[in-house]
Amino acid sequence: MAKQVQIKYTQLFIDNEFVDAVSGRKFSTVNPSNGKVIAEIAEGDKADVDKAVEAAKRAFNRNSKWRKMNPYIRGQLMHKFADLVTRDLEYIATLETLDNGKTYASAVEDVQASVATLRYYAGWCDKIQGSTIPTGDTSVTFTRKEPVGVVGQIIPWNYPFLMLVWKWGPALATGCTLVLKPAEQTPLSALYAAALAKEAGFPAGVVNIIPGYGPTAGAAIAEHPEINKVAFTGSTEVGHAVMAASAKSNLKRVSLELGGKSPLVIFDDADVKEAAGIAHNAIFGNHGQNCCAGSRTFVHSKIYDEFVKQAKQLALNRKVGDPFDSKTDQGPQIDQEMLDKVIGLINSGKQQGAVVQAGGIRHGDTGYFVQPTVFSNVTDEMKIAKEEIFGPVQAILKFDTMDEVIERANRTNYGLASGVITKNINKALEFAQAVEAGSVWVNCYDAVTPQTPFGGFKQSGIGRELGEEGLNEYLEIKTVSINVTKSN
Ligand code: NAP
Ligand code: MG
Numbered sequence: 001m002a003k004q005v006q007i008k009y010t011q012l013f014i015d016n017e018f019v020d021a022v023s024g025r026k027f028s029t030v031n032p033s034n035g036k037v038i039a040e041i042a043e044g045d046k047a048d049v050d051k052a053v054e055a056a057k058r059a060f061n062r063n064s065k066w067r068k069m070n071p072y073i074r075g076q077l078m079h080k081f082a083d084l085v086t087r088d089l090e091y092i093a094t095l096e097t098l099d100n101g102k103t104y105a106s107a108v109e110d111v112q113a114s115v116a117t118l119r120y121y122a123g124w125c126d127k128i129q130g131s132t133i134p135t136g137d138t139s140v141t142f143t144r145k146e147p148v149g150v151v152g153q154i155i156p157w158n159y160p161f162l163m164l165v166w167k168w169g170p171a172l173a174t175g176c177t178l179v180l181k182p183a184e185q186t187p188l189s190a191l192y193a194a195a196l197a198k199e200a201g202f203p204a205g206v207v208n209i210i211p212g213y214g215p216t217a218g219a220a221i222a223e224h225p226e227i228n229k230v231a232f233t234g235s236t237e238v239g240h241a242v243m244a245a246s247a248k249s250n251l252k253r254v255s256l257e258l259g260g261k262s263p264l265v266i267f268d269d270a271d272v273k274e275a276a277g278i279a280h281n282a283i284f285g286n287h288g289q290n291c292c293a294g295s296r297t298f299v300h301s302k303i304y305d306e307f308v309k310q311a312k313q314l315a316l317n318r319k320v321g322d323p324f325d326s327k328t329d330q331g332p333q334i335d336q337e338m339l340d341k342v343i344g345l346i347n348s349g350k351q352q353g354a355v356v357q358a359g360g361i362r363h364g365d366t367g368y369f370v371q372p373t374v375f376s377n378v379t380d381e382m383k384i385a386k387e388e389i390f391g392p393v394q395a396i397l398k399f400d401t402m403d404e405v406i407e408r409a410n411r412t413n414y415g416l417a418s419g420v421i422t423k424n425i426n427k428a429l430e431f432a433q434a435v436e437a438g439s440v441w442v443n444c445y446d447a448v449t450p451q452t453p454f455g456g457f458k459q460s461g462i463g464r465e466l467g468e469e470g471l472n473e474y475l476e477i478k479t480v481s482i483n484v485t486k487s488n
Helices: 046-060 071-087 089-100 104-122 160-174 188-200 214-223 236-248 272-288 301-317 336-351 402-410 425-434 467-472
Strands: 012-014 017-019 026-031 036-042 139-147 150-154 177-181 207-209 229-233 253-257 263-266 296-300 355-358 373-378 393-399 417-421 439-442 475-483
Touching (some): 012 046, 012 188, 026 089, 046 150, 046 177, 046 214, 071 104, 089 104, 214 229, 214 236, 263 402, 272 301, 301 355, 417 425
Parallel strands (some): 263 296, 263 417
Antiparallel strands (some): 012 017, 012 207, 139 475
């Protein structure tokens, strides 16, 4: 069962020190495999966010060590931080599995992806260039790309360490300072990241971590008059609240990475076994707790029955249990609330006439486990085809033509990701051009890399993370125009 591991940090991290919350309050973080408390964590709220913003402002002062640092050295600091993450990879992955319930193997992959992302952004530090702009010989005009300043970052629990790194990478590369709130369910790896940032040598106030609740600590960040930009990943509902808070306070820049109901379309020329494997991983990866999960599997009518058979078998083979056991494919959902939500949606699928091919109920009675569930005969108006389930539930829909499937794939307010499986390059490109989604994966799924922009169309978000585009969210562009007068 769960590994014994020492929890080293449980306090807020402000100005390079671990401190208690101003209120003195604490909250419990729970192991989702057994529902038991792992540790009591300092609970930050507005007063602590204010303190952290003060520290981040000092660190961003124009005469500060951070602002005066050669960008090359900033890159070296980021590499040093990546070295320390690599040194402590097993410990961080263990914290992640304990706090989140994801399998240890997938936690290791998350930390490896985090290192790759840090190194990618470390390389950008001294390559963020403005341009010179032709305005005629009587002037010289150039642009500077400057850090936006103090940024607030609010992240979810599904990839706690990786989401922190997606936020820190571009913020640090551009020279911003930051205040981050991890999700209440998963504060442990963020606090450890703070300790490593200090060890790497980041100046005081550059990174600050305030664990706490969304409506208190999170809202204090979104509303703060001296935070210049907020980056949020989580539900579309809270995304609306974050944007409204920006509008009501100081018009801080907002980037949002929200939910999805992503279509994965499988044409009749596909190898059915291979396609079923891709579709299985697309939905069951990370227990379905993935914003870009392939949660609507559209299968051509000619191969539908065979595909359902294969999908069912893959789900039945999936081993659910202790996430520290190397034979386990799927650990628990994050908490009781998500367990209830997922089971509620599964029940709605049954009531609305979808056919359960595998699973369909809770797994065991301890922890928050759900059986890998496959529904066939799913139709577009069913709740399981419309709402983000965020659980291990595959919904398989039937289609006949390209035009039909494009129209149905796009009939949603979401637009985060999509996939298409076919041997016909023309079909793949026609779909790729027509689908309303920030990513299109052809004959693969989840092809997310540090250098490729990621984000959503429509209500799946605003802005992009990763790649060069991810940097732009943290930069202001300043135009400098110089008059050149004729010398005599
Ligand atoms: P959530 O409420 O949107 O949580 C995301 C982050 O926002 C957490 O840190 C949360 O704090 C914080 N937050 C909550 N209310 C806030 C507010 N009023 N102002 C500022 N920050 C606030 O998501 P959730 O409750 O964990 O999950 C609900 C649903 O969101 C899921 O079922 C899923 O559909 C979706 N989701 C999407 C993603 C994604 O990657 N796009 C990730 C997670 C969940 P707390 O720590 O208090 O929660
Ligand atoms: Mg919440």
